[in-house]
């Protein structure tokens with residue numbers, strides 16, 4: 523992967539561990555609107571460190587970089603970075619928390635403390651495209667500094683909640699206009715639950731983008747009694763006690779693998 527040189531224009535500490543840097547690419551540009559940097563190199567040092575980026579001006583080759591220093595064990599990186607010039611290498615595999623669609627007018631994002639970092643570049647991306655956004659953050663965000671930053675970026679369009687309750691989420695999702703999309707991030711069980719609620723409120727697959735963290739719990743749909751349960755070894759349906767043969771067939775509608783009745 524190619525190394526690309528950039529120059530630091532401005533830096534700001536937006537959270538207890540999070541830095542936001544404004545950089546200008548020297549020659550080559552970064553490949554996406556919103557992506558991830560895998561390694562940074564300066565003065566002969568190379569660091570594997572996740573940095574997220576968002577393009578703010580294509581013409582002027584300007585980007586914002588987001589760096590979480592708590593994810594680094596290297597004191598050199600913490601103490602001396604960023605310096606004026608450094609090289610970036612992209613992580614091609616990264617999928618952003620949200621990719622804007624052509625007809626997006628409004629994006630509602632559900633986030634938690636763990637997925638907050640991935641949301642930061644998306645906020646700037648949506649701002650640059652003049653897409654209205656509303657963020658619901660679950661859990662107690664312990665970092666007051668980042669809260670101040672979010673409030674500044676989004677004014678009154680960020681709401682903090684202790685947890686996402688289905689009644690509250692349904693009331694948020696009902697009555698939204700056409701052109702409203704959803705960005706759902708967080709741990710997989712929460713993401714799956716929110717997606718289910720969104721579908722029941724009439725949102726289509728195309729209008730919902732999900733990004734989960736941590737293990738994705740596999741669920742199995744019992745073809746005998748139609749219940750959905752967590753996958754276990756030697757799957758036996760907890761509801762009807764049928765022995766199930768779990769197939770590779772994943773139902774997107776049910777968010778579960780189909781479990782057929784085992785034939786002796």
Ligand SMILES: [Zn+2]
Pocket residue numbers: 744745746747748749759760761762763764
């Ligand atoms: Zn069953």
